[in-house]
Amino acid sequence: MPVTARDPHETDAEREAAQGGQVTGPLLTEIDHVAIAVHDLGAAVDYYRETFGAVVEHREVVESDGVEEVLLAVAESYVQLLTPTSDDSPVARYLERKGEGIHHIAYRVADCAVALQSVKDNGGRVIDDAPRPGSRGTTVAFIHPKTAFGTLIELVEE
Numbered sequence: 001m002p003v004t005a006r007d008p009h010e011t012d013a014e015r016e017a018a019q020g021g022q023v024t025g026p027l028l029t030e031i032d033h034v035a036i037a038v039h040d041l042g043a044a045v046d047y048y049r050e051t052f053g054a055v056v057e058h059r060e061v062v063e064s065d066g067v068e069e070v071l072l073a074v075a076e077s078y079v080q081l082l083t084p085t086s087d088d089s090p091v092a093r094y095l096e097r098k099g100e101g102i103h104h105i106a107y108r109v110a111d112c113a114v115a116l117q118s119v120k121d122n123g124g125r126v127i128d129d130a131p132r133p134g135s136r137g138t139t140v141a142f143i144h145p146k147t148a149f150g151t152l153i154e155l156v157e158e
């Protein structure tokens with residue numbers, strides 16, 4: 001369904017009625033993590049530990065994405081520090097182009113396939129055409145920033 005301009009003051013119920021109500025409730029249940037691309041993972045972890053007393057919950061090399069990640073617990077969510085493991089990793093190219101900083105935001109969803117389908121149904125451009133394995137045994141899919149107001153979005157099903 002094409003995205004059409006609508007009254008910005010309409011309520012969510014009015015919007016759902018206009019869309020035929022295919023989205024019946026909030027699909028995003030929590031912020032899973034905010035991912036920050038860094039050059040030096042050790043230095044970034046030290047910064048969060050020493051400055052904020054942050055606790056490392058998980059560390060993993062994700063070969064398929066060409067990254068090493070560290071998850072720092074923040075309540076029910078994480079800060080994810082990301083660094084490339086090779087020069088041709090997408091995160092290496094990101095660091096080259098934009099420098100260090102926020103790389104993507106990950107929303108937790110109950111069902112990655114359902115949320116991804118809703119993106120497609122609403123005319124959104126996706127990076128992953130189908131859900132795939134992420135870190136920590138999760139199932140994930142990335143949505144292209146072009147149709148998501150400039151933000152690379154990851155959907156995470158635990």
Ligand code: CO
Binds near residue numbers: 033106
């Ligand atoms: Co992520």
